Amino acid sequence: MSKQDDDNAGPGPSGDGGSIFDRAKHPVKPSGEPASGSGAGAGAGGPELRQGRDDGPERLGTPPHQTDSTRAGSTVLLAEPPERGVSVRDPHAEAVDRRAERRAERLAAFWFVVSIIGTVGFVVTNFVGDKHKEYYTPALGAALALAVGGIGFGVIIWAKRLMPHEEAVQERHPFRSADEEIAATEETVALGYADTGLARRPLIRRTLLGAGTVLGALLVVPLLNLTNRKPGKQLNHTHWVKGARLVTGEGTPVRLGDISIGGIETVFPAVPVTEPDGRVRYEPQLTLHQKADSATVLIRLGPDENRPRPGRENWAYDGHVAYSKICTHAGCPVSLYEAQTHHLLCPCHQSVFDVLDGCRAIFGPASRSLPQLAIGVDADGYFIARDGDYTEPVGPAFWERS
């Protein structure tokens, strides 16, 4: 630490101008002379140092008024405000009039009492109030507003109308370090570099530099990963297999006749598993991961309402049609079914699919039809995926989608 620092630390409390707090406490001398006028601190040391700085003073706080405790000689102050340090502004009603002062005092006290009432009201509402009534939350909020706001208003009135109002100056040291400090730092750095011996040991210097460069190049590797990773085939197929039964989200298999005309059911695959004794068991695929790509809507249309696409004439069964529930736009579940218009609506971005026309996208951001699942009915009357999986990938488009 150099002597420069000591200078910057500002004058001690002993100086005539004193610390900013000293000056704030005693803004004027009893005689009415400004506290830190040019004459007062001439020989004291502190003020000269500050005045010698090239950066200007910074004003602090709002310039307010005086109370009668500091009011002596205010007329002189008004005549000539001081150039630096603390100045006193126009006195206001409370400074001149004792009754106004009392009024301000009472007003501040009133707001503090309001705060007390608000706090008590908050506690009472919290314990006594009925949480399920409409008034509960607003009442808590209002009580808290009074509790906090009351203190705020009171403090503002106190500060604006009763506190002595002064303009204060805070000195600030220059931003640039002293020349000696800069030189010393430069010397330290140079010496430190010499101590490392890197200048004399090129082997260490070069290998370290090389290690740093290679480490930096590592940042490029994640970017390369983006270019060579492929999703593989997992996006191309779902958990539907040939002969899988259509089961509800609860695992109940859907039988022909369960769904009325105009009905809709979300179904998932239950894959057939042959037991050792030859019996076939159906294993519902209902984990989140399995549901995510296999969700399908089974809709029962009226007789002869469906207009199957060429080649899909036998994909429906007795008016029942099955389509992927996953929107081809962004993958949301398409499940808002308007039974009169036979439109499936996606809640995320309002894509609309026409169920009668192969779930063609007729409105909204989706551009591809929902994939259709060919269904049939097994010997026990249960719906099954007749041909196995969807013939095209379900859900939104992806890079390698063919």
Add this chain to the structure above:
Amino acid sequence: MVLLVALAATGVLWTAFAPRGTAEDTAATNEAVRAGRALYLQGCSSCHGLQGQGGNQAPSLIGVGSAAVDFQVSTGRMPLAAPGAQAKRKDPIYSQTQIDQLAAYIDSLGGGPKKPVIDEAEWDDADLAHGGELYRANCAQCHQAAGAGAPLTYGKYAPDLSHATPTQIIEAMRTGPESMPLFGPGQIDEADAVAIAKYVRHVSEASGAGGHDLGKYGPVPEGLLAWLVGIGGLLAVCLWIGARQKV
């Protein structure tokens, strides 16, 4: 002796449990059908046809059943106030007795889903949590998670369920009014339907503490208002203080 007691007991039990009053019931039904037909001819036939056969403005009512009549008329959707994208719920203009008479008449034209009767024990036994699961799986996509309703396409909408009675909720499932898909007993059995209705009533009656709750999302508008008006107001006050401050 034992035989005598047994015979006597059988006789007593027979008188206690024998089907009674079939003739009176039929007569009452006939009376209701007649009264319902009078109401129908006066209030409904101009659109739905003199025999309930429908017309170019209104669907046929043959085979819709008493559940559809009770739903449409007791929710005030029928008679229709004005043609539009969708019939709106309003105060019913017929009394429940008249609605039952209308339902009896329409039912006599051809069977359909019957107006459900929920007894108290069934309601108490209904599994609320299971009803919630079924609601979220089958209803929430259109009617919103807490039954607040949501828009569909071209002015149609899934209505707010907070005013629907349990009977009306089940009737809507069974008859699929307007855009709504039909959920028959094969998909949702009687107990499940009651459980769903119980769940809808439960969420409708649940408290949404804190002012406007946006369909039980929570006090979002109040928070938004606090941010915009409150903080905006504080900023305005700051500007005002700065502008009027003499330096």
